[in-house]
Amino acid sequence: MIPTDDRKMESIAGDSTSPYKLLFRALTLIPISHYLLLVFFVFVVFVYNLLEIHIVQDFFGGFGGDSVSLTFHSSSDLYREVVSKCHLLHGRYFSTPWLSSPHLQTILLNVLIKTPKFSYKREIFRTSDGGTVALDWLMNSDVIETSAQVNGTNTVADIPLVILIPGLTSDSASPEIAYKMAKHGWNIVVCNHRGLGGVPLTSDCFYTAGKSDDLGEVVKYLYHKQPDTPIYAVGTSLGANILVKYLGEEGDNVPLAGAASISNPWDLLIGDRFFTRGIMQRFYNRVMGNNLKGAAKLHQEVYARLSDWEGIEKARSIREFNNYSARIAGKFDAVDSFHRWASSARLVSNVSVPLLCLNAIDDPVCTDEAIPWDECRKNKNIVLATTQHGGHIAFFEGMSGKSLWIRVVEEYLSTLHSSMLMSKKQAQQFAETSLETPQFHESLS
Numbered sequence: 001m002i003p004t005d006d007r008k009m010e011s012i013a014g015d016s017t018s019p020y021k022l023l024f025r026a027l028t029l030i031p032i033s034h035y036l037l038l039v040f041f042v043f044v045v046f047v048y049n050l051l052e053i054h055i056v057q058d059f060f061g062g063f064g065g066d067s068v069s070l071t072f073h074s075s076s077d078l079y080r081e082v083v084s085k086c087h088l089l090h091g092r093y094f095s096t097p098w099l100s101s102p103h104l105q106t107i108l109l110n111v112l113i114k115t116p117k118f119s120y121k122r123e124i125f126r127t128s129d130g131g132t133v134a135l136d137w138l139m140n141s142d143v144i145e146t147s148a149q150v151n152g153t154n155t156v157a158d159i160p161l162v163i164l165i166p167g168l169t170s171d172s173a174s175p176e177i178a179y180k181m182a183k184h185g186w187n188i189v190v191c192n193h194r195g196l197g198g199v200p201l202t203s204d205c206f207y208t209a210g211k212s213d214d215l216g217e218v219v220k221y222l223y224h225k226q227p228d229t230p231i232y233a234v235g236t237s238l239g240a241n242i243l244v245k246y247l248g249e250e251g252d253n254v255p256l257a258g259a260a261s262i263s264n265p266w267d268l269l270i271g272d273r274f275f276t277r278g279i280m281q282r283f284y285n286r287v288m289g290n291n292l293k294g295a296a297k298l299h300q301e302v303y304a305r306l307s308d309w310e311g312i313e314k315a316r317s318i319r320e321f322n323n324y325s326a327r328i329a330g331k332f333d334a335v336d337s338f339h340r341w342a343s344s345a346r347l348v349s350n351v352s353v354p355l356l357c358l359n360a361i362d363d364p365v366c367t368d369e370a371i372p373w374d375e376c377r378k379n380k381n382i383v384l385a386t387t388q389h390g391g392h393i394a395f396f397e398g399m400s401g402k403s404l405w406i407r408v409v410e411e412y413l414s415t416l417h418s419s420m421l422m423s424k425k426q427a428q429q430f431a432e433t434s435l436e437t438p439q440f441h442e443s444l445s
């Protein structure tokens with residue numbers, strides 16, 4: 001025992017004997033500004049994690065971006081003859097530093113990207129069941145004076161056509177992709193979903209996440225209308241799901257020269273589970289559920305007749321919306337049966353046209369858990385390109401936040417168009433006689 005030490009302790013403790021009181025007194029001695037600093041720091045860490053910001057990781061990676069990961073069959077002609085020649089796919093993708101968050105990329109896409117004003121020419125297409133689909137045309141000649149041409153096009157008739165299939169509830173969406181591609185020498189036609197784009201529902205059927213037969217009819221119609229024109233298709237988000245589902249269902253009978261899928265959800269069941277997980281995912285789920293309700297409201301009378309309108313009005317998520325609309329109208333016993341049926345992942349192995357699939361691993365809307373890696377690797381017609389970052393259909397690049405790396409899709413289509421593969425595929429199609437007669441249609445402008 002050393003008595004002097006005991007005395008020292010007593011003098012520090014004063015009259016309080018509890019260590020907690022002691023601690024409290026010590027804490028009161030810390031200036032309030034230090035607490036505010038701590039709160040601020042905790043807040044920054046919270047936001048950093050919530051928005052999945054990766055600027056620190058980018059910094060330690062020397063701001064060099066990540067190389068694109070390509071998944072394909074080892075004896076894939078599509079890889080050997082086309083994708084191996086695409087420089088962007090063999091480079092690195094580095095996201096805009098001040099947008100180094102998949103959420104910022106996804107949310108700010110429509111805010112930051114301004115496309116020059118242009119207008120589509122509308123054509124109304126009538127499907128075999130009496131439904132109405134709005135086709136919005138943007139010709140290469142509408143956006144340029146002196147013609148920029150895709151390699152291999154010599155005359156106007158040679159200009160290749162790209163069908164764009166928009167996402168969940170977008171009307172004539174992806175104006176950025178449409179405009180850029182038209183400018184670079186392609187003719188564009190946006191195949192809107194039935195009931196969207198300001199057209200009425202003219203038959204007892206509304207569009208759902210798995211409704212691929214409208215696209216099938218439009219493709220056939222366009223093919224018969226211009227049999228000498230190579231036709232490509234590009235789907236974004238849910239539009240990619242519908243496109244790949246169509247490609248898988250029709251297999252060899254698809255008269256397309258090639259296709260690209262951008263930010264495909266792939267598996268709507270896995271996607272639905274993902275939507276219930278994080279704060280941000282629940283937020284997206286709510287927003288998209290509301291968008292779906294808004295789109296349904298335009299055709300309330302038809303929805304009410306074919307499904308459960310009261311349920312739809314109460315729906316607070318995509319799952320609930322589908323449960324009261326698509327499940328009932330499609331006579332599925334459970335909403336997840338609908339989700340399984342509508343998923344393009346189950347049809348990947350049957351895709352027979354050259355298909356590039358682009359997904360960002362950090363896509364906050366369409367989870368990477370749903371990507372069908374194995375099926376893509378098994379199918380010689382598919383190359384799957386994944387990037388570490390890029391968000392949902394965004395892929396911002398450069399410092400200004402004005403450029404989208406999605407131009408990779410155009411590079412792929414141009415290369416495909418000028419490749420040998422393309423001419424082989426075309427010869428094959430010309431030999432095809434099994435395609436049905438085109439559908440009745442009328443033109444408006």
Ligand SMILES: *[C@@H]1O[C@H](CO)[C@@H](O)[C@H](O)[C@H]1NC(C)=O
Binds near residue numbers: 411
């Ligand atoms: C178009 O052809 C030129 C040479 O004729 C070539 O340098 C260029 O890379 C080609 N562009 C594409 C997109 O294939």
Ligand SMILES: *[C@@H]1O[C@H](CO)[C@@H](O)[C@H](O)[C@H]1NC(C)=O
Binds near residue numbers: 249251253347
């Ligand atoms: C696969 O494609 C063929 C046509 O090539 C088609 O008859 C078949 O139904 C497709 N399979 C599935 C599962 O849809």
Ligand SMILES: *[C@@H]1O[C@H](CO)[C@@H](O)[C@H](O)[C@H]1NC(C)=O
Binds near residue numbers: 323
């Ligand atoms: C789907 O709707 C039925 C009634 O039509 C209801 O009993 C069921 O709980 C709903 N399921 C979900 C997941 O909302």
